[in-house]
Amino acid sequence: MAVLVEADRLRKSFGPILAVEDISLRVEKGEVLGFLGPNGAGKSTTMKMLTGFLEPDAGRARICGISVADRPKEAKSKLGYLPEGAPAYGDMTARSFLNFIAEVRGFDGASKHAHVDAALARTGLEGVASQRIETLSKGYKRRVGLAQAILHDPEVLIMDEPTDGLDPNQKHHVRGLITEMAKDKAIIVSTHILEEVEAVCTRAIVIDRGRIVADGTAEALQRRMPYHNAVAVRIAAAEVERVAGALAALAGVAKVERAEVVNGHIRLRALPKPGAAIAADVGALLRDQSIIVEELVVERGKLDDVFREITTSSEGARHA
Amino acid sequence: MRNIWIVTKRELGAYFGTPLAYVFAVIFVALTGAFAFFIGNFFERGQADLQPFFNYHPWLYLLLVPAIAMRLWAEERKAGTIELLMTLPISTWEAIIGKFLAAWIFIGIALALTFPMWITVNVLGNPDNGVILASYFGSFLMAGAFLAIGSCVSALTKNQVIAFIVAATICFLLVMSGLELVLGFFRGWAPAFIVDAIASMSFLNHFELISRGVITLPSLFFYFSIIAFFLFANVVIVEQRKAA
Ligand SMILES: Nc1ncnc2c1ncn2[C@@H]1O[C@H](COP(=O)(O)OP(=O)(O)O)[C@@H](O)[C@H]1O
Numbered sequence: 293m294a295v296l297v298e299a300d301r302l303r304k305s306f307g308p309i310l311a312v313e314d315i316s317l318r319v320e321k322g323e324v325l326g327f328l329g330p331n332g333a334g335k336s337t338t339m340k341m342l343t344g345f346l347e348p349d350a351g352r353a354r355i356c357g358i359s360v361a362d363r364p365k366e367a368k369s370k371l372g373y374l375p376e377g378a379p380a381y382g383d384m385t386a387r388s389f390l391n392f393i394a395e396v397r398g399f400d401g402a403s404k405h406a407h408v409d410a411a412l413a414r415t416g417l418e419g420v421a422s423q424r425i426e427t428l429s430k431g432y433k434r435r436v437g438l439a440q441a442i443l444h445d446p447e448v449l450i451m452d453e454p455t456d457g458l459d460p461n462q463k464h465h466v467r468g469l470i471t472e473m474a475k476d477k478a479i480i481v482s483t484h485i486l487e488e489v490e491a492v493c494t495r496a497i498v499i500d501r502g503r504i505v506a507d508g509t510a511e512a513l514q515r516r517m518p519y520h521n522a523v524a525v526r527i528a529a530a531e532v533e534r535v536a537g538a539l540a541a542l543a544g545v546a547k548v549e550r551a552e553v554v555n556g557h558i559r560l561r562a563l564p565k566p567g568a569a570i571a572a573d574v575g576a577l578l579r580d581q582s583i584i585v586e587e588l589v590v591e592r593g594k595l596d597d598v599f600r601e602i603t604t605s606s607e608g609a610r611h612a
Numbered sequence: 613m614r615n616i617w618i619v620t621k622r623e624l625g626a627y628f629g630t631p632l633a634y635v636f637a638v639i640f641v642a643l644t645g646a647f648a649f650f651i652g653n654f655f656e657r658g659q660a661d662l663q664p665f666f667n668y669h670p671w672l673y674l675l676l677v678p679a680i681a682m683r684l685w686a687e688e689r690k691a692g693t694i695e696l697l698m699t700l701p702i703s704t705w706e707a708i709i710g711k712f713l714a715a716w717i718f719i720g721i722a723l724a725l726t727f728p729m730w731i732t733v734n735v736l737g738n739p740d741n742g743v744i745l746a747s748y749f750g751s752f753l754m755a756g757a758f759l760a761i762g763s764c765v766s767a768l769t770k771n772q773v774i775a776f777i778v779a780a781t782i783c784f785l786l787v788m789s790g791l792e793l794v795l796g797f798f799r800g801w802a803p804a805f806i807v808d809a810i811a812s813m814s815f816l817n818h819f820e821l822i823s824r825g826v827i828t829l830p831s832l833f834f835y836f837s838i839i840a841f842f843l844f845a846n847v848v849i850v851e852q853r854k855a856a
């Protein structure tokens with residue numbers, strides 16, 4: 293398969309801040325690579341170096357085999373980029389903005405209009421094409437950014453948090469768009485959301501403090517989450533000792549955690565041993581012992597947990 | 613070339629898409645007229661020329677050109693569109709010249725809108741239209757030089773107010789350096805060649821020559837090298853500071 297994006301030991305600091313320490317990666321045609329990591333991990337900075345906005349302090353980036361540093365124009369012409377926040381010229385209408393992009397991308401006359409119309413249609417912008425971008429809602433603004441990035445049907449598509457701040461419908465739409473385009477492009481998306489990785493990415497990389505700390509499929513990442521397949525139950529506080537003891541005695545259970553008592557109820561969480569599926573056993577146990585369960589949830593694990601587990605960074609980590 | 617024109621076209625579209633452009637043009641025409649009539653004694657002088665009109669251009673440009681230039685790069689940086697622009701297949705210098713040209717054309721249009729002045733003197737008397745044409749040309753060149761300075765300064769900051777003040781100050785110094793008041797201060801102690809160098813840096817002196825109809829190579833060279841120098845500095849600054 294053709295390697296369309298290559299980063300070789302990229303490094304970038306801003307004054308005293310080492311934003312990207314050492315990042316190497318390759319993305320092949322047909323791959324959708326998810327870029328995961330806590331805030332400030334260096335995802336955006338890496339993307340800015342890949343797209344030629346920032347010059348790396350060390351290392352090099354190639355797009356379709358073309359060095360971004362040596363032949364920037366050529367490399368940039370192979371590339372569609374949606375910067376974080378989808379910046380666009382707010383005083384232009386969506387259509388005139390895309391006309392500008394199409395001209396820069398080398399289209400003229402009929403071909404220009406065909407490409408603009410196609411990009412508008414693909415991102416569902418036909419209805420607001422003649423509205424000024426600054427008057428559009430956040431979701432539509434993001435679509436303008438997407439339309440701009442895919443207008444020339446680039447071989448490489450790099451998107452920085454394409455679904456951040458969108459409502460569920462809009463997220464779904466954007467993910468659909470990415471999946472649709474995936475097979476004949478190399479795509480990189482950065483995200484905070486694990487479902488997104490599951491839904492669209494063929495592979496994911498976790499970045500922390502400027503380094504790659506994990507690289508694999510979404511599933512492989514998920515398996516590394518401590519709460520993946522954990523079972524949480526809510527029971528009466530009075531029963532806590534008996535239930536906790538019984539849960540801990542189950543073969544597949546590694547550990548039982550308990551939360552605070554709220555309104556006379558308590559949450560227990562049984563963590564499975566690596567690879568074990570404990571939901572059925574827990575269910576059977578509760579039934580056998582006739583324990584009244586207010587709530588039972590099989591947890592899938594949170595990305596934040598995986599960050600914490602993999603990165604040892606406690607900054608900004610939250611969990612439910 | 614194609615890219616430069618694409619950028620210029622987009623920028624010009626942006627100027628005329630907002631009321632600001634029209635407000636600016638009106639202010640420019642009104643002020644040049646007002647200065648000529650009220651302060652320059654356009655009628656009382658009893659001469660058919662546009663001297664009193666052109667005399668005030670350097671002082672007007674001092675404020676109006678930095679006001680146009682301040683948004684050129686500061687706004688791109690503030691809105692984040694600079695990241696978009698710089699990751700499109702356009703070189704930095706193409707973007708800089710494209711934006712500069714758009715602003716310069718815009719000022720040129722505002723300048724052209726002062727044509728009623730020119731009609732007025734032709735109705736009232738027999739002016740030397742060659743001199744008037746040269747003055748327009750000189751005024752336009754001078755505006756370009758102010759603009760290049762403003763564009764360069766605007767790349768230094770996200771804050772348009774700061775961009776305006778710094779650019780206006782630099783332009784002010786370059787205008788003042790031709791006044792006898794300033795030169796006299798240096799004459800007391802500095803060697804003659806320094807005083808001459810300072811005087812030759814003055815926008816005013818070169819503009820005065822041109823507006824008397826004397827278009828000389830040194831004056832052309834002066835304005836074009838100011839433009840070239842500051843646009844070059846502009847490229848360096850944008851490349852260095854685009855991410856900051
Ligand atoms: N232009 C900049 N100037 C100074 N520091 C920066 C700049 N851009 C990013 N940083 C710093 O570099 C680190 C990585 O940032 P970024 O790449 O934006 O992370 P992410 O996109 O993963 O949230 C952060 O600590 C951030 O504060």
Ligand SMILES: [Mg+2]
Pocket residue numbers: 335336337376452
């Ligand atoms: Mg980011």
